[in-house]
Amino acid sequence: MQSPHQPAAPLTDEVVFLRSASKAVAAVAIASSAALLVAACGSSSSGSGGKLSASQVPKLSYTDFTLNFSAMSKIKILASHGTGKVAAILPDTVSSTRYVEFDAPYLAKAMTDAGLPKSDQIIQNAQGSDATEYADAQADITKGAKVLIMDPLDPGTGAKIESYAKSRGVPVIDYDRITLGGSRKYYVSFNNVQVGTLLGQGLVSCIANWKVKNPKVIVMRGDPTDNNATLFADGYDAVMAPYFANKTWTDVANPAGTWTPTTALTEFQAAYTKVKDANAVLMPNDENGAPIIHWLQTKGLKPDTFPVTGQDATLTGIQNVISGYQCGTVYKPIYLEAQAAVALAMYLRAGITPPSSLVNNHVADIDEHNFPVPSILLKPEWVTAGDVQSTIVKDGFVPASQICSSATPASGQPTYAADCTKYGIM
Secondary structure (H helix, E strand, C coil): CCCCCCCCCCCCCCEEEECCCCCCCCCCCCCCCEEEEECCCCCCCCCECCCCCCCCCCCCCCCCCCCCCHHHHHHHHHHCECCCEEEEEECCCCCCCHHHHHHHHHHHHHHHHCCCCHHHEEEEECCCCHHHHHHHHHHHHHCCEEEEEECCCCHHHHHHHHHHHHHCCCCEEEECCCCCCCCCCEEEEECHHHHHHHHHHHHHHHHHHCCCCCCEEEECCCCCCCHHHHHHHHHHHHHHHHHHHCCCCEEEECCCCCCCHHHHHHHHHHHHHHCCCCCEEECCCHHHHHHHHHHHHHCCCCCCCCCECCECCCHHHHHHHHCCCCCCEEECCHHHHHHHHHHHHHHHHCCCCCCCCCCCEEEEEHHHCCEEEEEEEECCEEECHHHCHHHHHCCCCCCHHHHCCCCCCCCCCCCCHHHHHHHCCC
């Protein structure tokens, strides 16, 4: 078994099969999106420099992306050989803070460093509204977008946008979530089955390290309408299955699943009330885990006793990890994902097929007869307390000053200065 502390390498040329997910119902229809970076509506400032010869086309690999964004300068020549805008539409600001804090600025930096003029950049957020996401896509194409980067709120909305874009000759890159049944040109994400595998392996390691006897595990899930949640579960279910089968562990509850933290807490409380000796939880992300950990703390939970997993390397998640209330978190360096998506967009904008060294995978859309979608799947990482400094802090994802704040705690909130000293976080 692969160590839970090491990320698995992307599987080149593997076809990954995705399960279908039903369309989610939008909670609120918001009339207009929050445009995080909206370009002017005038004509493109990029001009076509003529067709590039084969030797002039930059050869970029999915392994070239780094924190300093230097790979983007390698494809600057593409900017002057294409016209039109590149539009990125993010889904919401509720399911994760990442879209505002990281995706939007990283996408903007990647576009700029790739030589795309500010006037040709559009970055928006649909604020959780299907209608807004579709309207944004229509408006962007009207303004001259030649490529769309889209994180679909749900498969139905994504497919509608992709059908509209295709009818107008605009290719779409699915970003982070794939649109099952859609017509996107490419897909960029982390290997989400591997994310789930890391969660499962992390729980295995944590149960052993924390010496949990007779593990009774509550298995939590993300929103069942989100295909990523299904893929996460595919990964961790496969890891845990042998432990349940040989009775080493007991699977005591499987709540329906959600990405809403308050609902996750309600689901957990209902399960825990029925099985009061439950002593571990497979949690698919940090934000759902945070209120559950806090609730258990009010019941007298001690550190290093009740394993909880997580994902997304949130500030609260990291603090729970270093203080012994969470086993670890799956860290997905979003700067890699943003650069990969923008790189694809720059090739498409220039009318050039992206190189095979960049597109390292295919994902089968089972809603479209297993059509193999050309994909870039990036490496997630399992981060424990001892890894925080060399990964999350080093990358500037969450600064040590926030993690380790030693100010006088308010209303009983703990500080983490001693934990940071223990694990060399500075």
